[in-house]
Amino acid sequence: MSEQKNAGSRRLLSMKFMQRSMEQEQKKQLEQEMKKIVSEAEWKIDYESQQVQKPKIRVEYQPSYLSFDTTPVVGRCSFQKFNKKIQNVGDGPEEEEEQPAKTSSDTNDDDEEEDAKALAKSMRRSQKDSKKRSLESENNSRKKSKAARAFIKPK
Secondary structure, X not given: OHHHHHHOOHHHHHOHHHHHXXXXXXXXXXXXXXXXXXXXXXXXOOOOOXXXXXXXXXXXXXXXXXXXXOOOOOOOOOOOOOOHHHHHHHHHHHHHHHOOOOOOOOOOHHHHHHXXXXXXXXXXXXXXXXXXXXHHHHHHHHHHHHHHHOOOOOO
């Protein structure tokens, strides 16, 4: 009978203030259930009983097959002995590298300067020759175009 006394009559339950109070009770029950679900889902780790270890990272070093000390080739290069002038200039330093290392007194700055000047001179000559050839080819093409422009009388 205690349940029936708490429930009240139909008319009492149909009143707005009673409906609102019942909704509030239902919301409280839902909130309590949600709190239980969240608290069960949370994980807690006890750090005092265990020590946290740092991850071990292993790094392996492999030797490189490329040398980083050599400087790149500056200037023009010859492919399969196509340009013998440049090939002769380019062969000089390679031979020096193959031979055992000489003392620094054997190499003079003057010799290096002369080699650089000779290389620059040969490069200037080849550039001048290529410019002359390009100008000649342009002149020839202009002459051909002038000849093609001439009026041809029909027979």
